[in-house]
Amino acid sequence: MASLTRSARHLLASTPIKAPLATCSRFASTSTKTATSSKESNDTVVLQPKQEYTTGLTRLREHYQGTVQEDLMVLTYNHTFKPKAKIPEGVRVELKGNRHIKPAPKAPAANRVPELVKIDVHCMMKEALTSKFNLLSGFMAIQSITGEMPELINSKKGVHPWKLRAGNPIGCKVTLKGDKMYQFMDKLVEVVLPRMKEWPGLPESAGDATGNIGMGFPPSALSLFPEIENNFDMFPRMTGFDVTFTTTAATNLEARLLLSGFNMPFQVKNRAPPVPKAAAPSIESTPSA
């Protein structure tokens, strides 16, 4: 693991306690950084290219633009849309439970078709409590499956019973956008999810009511990624991870429509009864236009 992990190791070693979250931003940094950080980065191996390269068409992006977008426009079209009455100023609306006011739904329009904005891949490792170097395995795994350098996450608060101190590195996170996002989605949907045995698909209730859908993966799912499958022995610790799909959809339904347009499996509980085929008896030549 030597050369690959060198910079990650360095990153961990050089993380001072209570350092800001984005310590690793210097790895992708350009010359605009301060002198001290550029001095530090001299003796590190830069794992990430300094620039994004567009080396070809992305399959899912093309599919979205060619098929999904048009279909979503038809599916989410609402002919009898009425804008909600505005809440007058000074009136405070109390909602029941732990809910907050959502923005009023907007009229359906061609420029408001739901779209995938970003995918967050995040992992938290309990083993990092004992030694922060235990985080390396998860760090490398996330980097392998996403192709991007993860961002280190330090704990905000200390929790005494868990022996967690504030500012200790406890997890890592990657935010995918653009081509990389679609490529990751493609991999997930075509390779990983079909091989997750006995996973019934995302539940119907998936979504946070503002158009984002999240899902968690067990540690065993990590080995289903083609990048890790071949070098499974090289990763000492497998870790579970969360994936969050952030979309511009306004409702759960729209977000689910969008994701299922990318072939994301969803559970269907109440299937409609089968079509009675003989409902319309074969009518002889209706006069056609």
Next chain:
Amino acid sequence: MLSIIRRQGLRATMGSLSQVATRTALPAPRLAMAARSYAAAANASPIKSNISTTSSSLVSSTKDLVINGNRIIAGAVLSRQPLILRDLTPFEQEYFTYQKNLERGNAAPFGAEFYFKKGSVAERRWKQQEAERSGNATSASSRGKEASSQMEDELSEEDRVAALESKIAFNDRVTEADRKNDVRSLERSLARTLYLIVKKPRDQHSWQFPQGGVHVCENLQEAAGRELQEECGSNMDLWFVGRVPIGHYNYKLPNAVKTDSTSAPTGAKVFFMKAHIFSGQVKVDNKEIVDFAWVTKQEMKDYVAPEYYEAVKDMLSDF
């Protein structure tokens, strides 16, 4: 990858259309996705809407629906989505190769000793591929050639056989149907969206989308589905995209017989419903229709009447 999906039977059943295409002759990057999986997600509306739910099962009437002197007609815009990625323009091609070379040049060092065990077949094969790639990048430079020839010597016969076996052969982007210009085949113009048009046995307006009158107590989607089944047979796996029409077209009935009654329709309104085909093929019944074709938007211009094309062209995909 495909076989995995097929084995697992993703809820979003890949249309067997794309499977058939892959088995026979499908070029490399596929773009066939199952739009039908929308139905799984929006279990509330579209899946029910794909099934006759309204009162038609209660009141089965074959009377034509006439509103304000206009006959209401439902048409089906049945499309086959692109199966492969679109062709690149020469500029795009150049740009992508340039970017690829830049990326390779600026890439972080690859930890080969991490990914390959020393002396393994995989390592040797990777070294060979690397030599080939650097040979390609510097094209005429002798250094790359030298390196690759050196690698060739190191490789054993066994490696070469393994490399041949694992080599991915790309299929042709141009299919047999393209060469023969077989407009009835679903395996033509793989990178384009195809639309179904049918020919009716008459002189004017013979080529059209499959369409027919809406009955009383029937919604547009049911009518479009019924018409498709009547005209094109039931040997097709379809999915209607929602219940709302994507376009409409008005025309005056040419032989409006005003004499028999005042309620006789004077015109007609056609509402077009969007649908995707996943598998199967049209079966001509030789009664209502005599011919059919799967055409792109641009090709459709040569088939249908100019005013018809003018009315429907904005619903169709340019790609």
